[in-house]
């Protein structure tokens with residue numbers, strides 16, 4: 001739209017309205033071949049996805065991360081002396097649970113645990129912790145997960 005009458009906003013300060021016409025033409029152009037804004041925003045949910053390192057099945061996402069006892073990441077040894085670094089998540093939709101919850105050797109007092117596996121490939125990814133009061137969270141082994149990555153191709 002172009003207004004060559006007196007009231008035309010930004011160009012009204014120029015001495016000669018017709019000169020400004022030229023500029024206007026250059027500036028407007030036909031348009032359409034290049035969009036200044038990129039189409040397709042980056043999908044935040046994909047970047048925050050946390051997936052099984054083996055099969056890249058999405059297990060949980062960063063938005064489910066929770067702090068347990070004041071921190072999200074915990075380091076523990078299991079009874080066999082193996083070190084685990086785990087992150088705590090309020091939900092892990094990609095996990096399948098196995099076994100009955102047991103309070104034995106629980107890293108979180110008051111919470112019983114059972115194993116959590118990747119529901120796609122069956123890899124052991126961590127543990128689900130459950131309190132008698134109904135609180136639930138997942139402690140997932142961080143080096144068995146990948147964050148913000150998708151399978152190549």
Ligand SMILES: [Zn+2]
Pocket residue numbers: 052053054055056057118119120121122123
């Ligand atoms: Zn998997």
